[in-house]
Amino acid sequence: MPKERVTDIVERLAQPIAAEVGVELVDVEYKKEGANWYLRVFIDKEGGVDIDDCTRVSERLSERLDEVDPIPSSYFLEVSSPGAERPLKKPSDFERAIGQFVHVSLYEPWQGQKVFEGELTEYDGESLTLSYAVKGVRKTARIPMEKIAAARLAVQL
Incomplete structure (x- = not known):
């Protein structure tokens, strides 16, 4: 059986804490930057999170991580908002993003492109549909979910 990833363990521990605090x-994210490891937990709620939400989740999660001790080395725990360019990972993220401007990166080119930015117009669990412009011409792309490497909300300039 493969060893469980740190992010999966932390997600399982953080989920009930976030629900108790009233955030999503x-x-x-667990990554090394320079000589240090960072465990970053991103939370959100309708209207956005504030410093008190982040503090409550951070304190409770820190206690839980100390109990379970899933990370053998030292690290910095950061709890914050995902920001304006929130990642889209779960089906509910995509459903909530319908009508919004998104950035989508693919594993391989689709309709001649690896990166799309446009309005998410449809999502059915199997694929998403984007409306985007190329040199002023409006186009539509229906992209299968298995082709998507990463997706996030995007700030439209």
């Missing part, structure tokens, strides 16, 4: 767990 958006993402968990």
Whole structure:
């Protein structure tokens, strides 16, 4: 059986804590930057999170991580908002993003492109549909979910 990833363990521990605090767990990231490891937990709620939400989740999660001790080395725990360019990972993220401007990166080219930015017009669990412009011409792309490497909300300039 493969060893469980740190992010999966932390997500499982953080989910009930986020629910207790009244926020949504958006993402968990564990990465090395320079000589230090960072465990980043991103939370959100309708209207956005504030410093008190982040503090409550951070304190409770820190206690839980100390109990379970899933990370053998030292790390910095950061709890924050995902920001304006929130990642889209779960079906509910995509459903909520319908009508919004998104950035989608693919594993391989689709309709001649690896990156799309446009309005998410449809999502059915199997694929998503984007309306985007190329040199002023409006186009539509229906992209299968298995082709998507990463997706996020995007700020439209």
